[in-house]
Amino acid sequence: MASYNEISVPTLARLIGTPDCPVLLDVRIDEDFDDDPRFIPGAFRHPFKDVLDLADELQTRSVIVYCQRGLKISQGVAAQLRASGVQAEVLEGGQFAWRDAKLPMVMTEKLPPLDTSGRTVWVTRHRPKIDRIACPWLIRRFIDPKAQILFVAASQVTNVAERFGATPFDIEDVYWSHRGETCTFDTMVEEFGIGHDALTKLAAIVRGADTNRHDLAPETAGLLAASLGLSRMFRNDLEQLEAGMLLYDAFYRWARDATNERHDWPAASAKG
Template sequence: MKWITRERVKVDRVACPWLIKKFVDPDAEFLFVPPDQVMETAAQAGAIPYDVKGVELGHHGKECSFEAILKTYTLTNDLALVLLGKIVNGADTDNTLWNQPESAGLKAIAEGFRHLGFKDDNAQNAAEWIVYDALYAYCREMIRQGKPNGEFK
């Protein structure tokens, strides 16, 4: 399946493809286009839009797109993914929903990746996914230790 969002990825638009590829659609293909072309290109390409205004897999209230994907694809039974969603939310928003301490570090890392000069958003995603692999491992360990809100709360 094809999935589409806005170009110039940062937090949610890296976390969402990671989540989709790992837990929803292992054969996913991602398209990144200018914001004003997302819906038209989605219709033409038969792609599922995410992290754009007004779509099912977008921000709703203070929840981010990663959290919408967790709910839509019934992934909330994985408590490590739920914790990761809180961290992603805080890095992608004003962090007032969950006040997740780990979010500040993720936000800084995501900003740093934007300045490494990747040729396009797909290349940046490929490089940055190791961060989400590591964060997911951290979240799994926190759940194992009985800390569903992470180490620092």
């Protein structure tokens, strides 16, 4: 059982991929990171000796700190942050405990380079519908919560990518795109190594809606309808993305927690 100021692996696993996920701070030393250069989904790395540099920006956030085993480095960093007014906990057992639980981990060699603000930058075609909302949701919930998403004219995606150091996605002839009968969302789940049951269910729905394969899942038509409705409600692509984040949060929680739940009318009434 996790002790005071610690969080267990199962408890953290329930938070990953949700809007309530804390900031995940990887403070492993270089040797330990090189031994297993993967992140817990959504985590970012920072030198433990410089952690107080982050204190101001973390004041309003909950933080989970982890090193290799969750011992002296994690405990010390979390204590320093708490002394600076940050709500910080340690992951019980550290990265080893997460790894040994066989939970998804992000393949860091697939991560795009960070900009000067320490975030990944992605660019795609404007006026998104399905894949171009689903992918940013996946990136921000499982890869990089601070990721910047740029929407530009279709003819300028590659040019903007080159000039602004952004990573293009969901256009033809780039790495992060459709492959065969799968869509860009599938590509990201597979290449980042974050696949698990809920994302697999969600990926089938996204693929069906994005490629007009409504036979893949009954929920496909609903996602298509909601996505097209959002595209008519918003002229601003970033406002549409923010609304779409909530939509995909709901689909993810359904895929994770509610696939066996049914609803009917009239509701069962108590007798007597």
